[in-house]
Amino acid sequence: MKGIIMCCVAMLPAFEISGCAQRNSLPPVAINSPTPAPQYSPQVAKPVPGAPLFTTPPTIAVEPLAIEPQNPWKPEAEVRDWEYIVIHHTASSTGSVESIHDLHSKKKDKSGNSWLGIGYHFVIGNGNGMPDGAIESTFRWREQMHGAHAGNNKYNQHGIGICLVGNFENEPPTDAQLAAVKKLVGVLKAEYNITSDHVQGHRDVKATACPGKYFPMSEVASAVDLPVYGATSPAGTNPASKMELAYQK
Numbered sequence: 426m427k428g429i430i431m432c433c434v435a436m437l438p439a440f441e442i443s444g445c446a447q448r449n450s451l452p453p454v455a456i457n458s459p460t461p462a463p464q465y466s467p468q469v470a471k472p473v474p475g476a477p478l479f480t481t482p483p484t485i486a487v488e489p490l491a492i493e494p495q496n497p498w499k500p501e502a503e504v505r506d507w508e509y510i511v512i513h514h515t516a517s518s519t520g521s522v523e524s525i526h527d528l529h530s531k532k533k534d535k536s537g538n539s540w541l542g543i544g545y546h547f548v549i550g551n552g553n554g555m556p557d558g559a560i561e562s563t564f565r566w567r568e569q570m571h572g573a574h575a576g577n578n579k580y581n582q583h584g585i586g587i588c589l590v591g592n593f594e595n596e597p598p599t600d601a602q603l604a605a606v607k608k609l610v611g612v613l614k615a616e617y618n619i620t621s622d623h624v625q626g627h628r629d630v631k632a633t634a635c636p637g638k639y640f641p642m643s644e645v646a647s648a649v650d651l652p653v654y655g656a657t658s659p660a661g662t663n664p665a666s667k668m669e670l671a672y673q674k
């Protein structure tokens with residue numbers, strides 16, 4: 426088979442689960458008795474004879490704030506020529522950036538060279554190995570490197586690889602994961618001028634079930650970045666309608 430399927434590993438190590446770890450108990454908090462509030466005798470303002478009861482406050486010119494759309498994932502490295510976003514699932518119930526990195530580091534390419542490590546640019550947790558809905562970038566995103574996720578050179582070179590932990594052949598992503606991937610896709614589309622039809626599931630670029638039949642691909646592909654308060658919308662667009670679109674089912 427041409428290429429290497431990286432996302433569809435049957436099982437990922439379960440050692441990442443730390444939900445049962447016992448937390449250290451916190452030291453007791455000393456609560457001071459409240460300081461009595463100072464008492465003031467009530468005073469009633471009396472109008473000065475002849476003075477106006479109300480004055481108009483002076484007008485203050487306020488410069489409108491120039492708020493740029495937020496991109497919390499802006500890399501410091503020079504941005505690569507991105508054209509696509511490719512969505513994957515781990516096909517496992519648990520996983521994290523670290524566990525996927527360990528798994529991928531043990532793999533070799535067709536020439537026998539070890540993989541550099543995790544092949545995706547972003548991973549979104551499901552609460553088992555990573556917090557539910559947490560978005561974590563990898564070294565490939567920070568260093569703006571090509572991906573190793575699509576099994577297709579064009580999409581590896583120009584596609585941003587996003588992997589959600591879970592097996593969406595069996596169940597849908599969690600609500601937090603869905604909100605997270607829509608936010609991430611919306612920001613990346615806006616930032617790098619990627620159109621909705623270039624947001625694809627792995628199965629659209631290679632013969633695989635990834636990211637699973639329960640992943641709402643068209644809903645995620647059409648996600649848009651949420652409007653920022655105070656930002657000026659382009660003529661003819663309504664931020665409210667963008668908001669509706671972002672959460673359209």
Ligand SMILES: [Zn+2]
Pocket residue numbers: 431432433512513514574627633635636
């Ligand atoms: Zn995949």
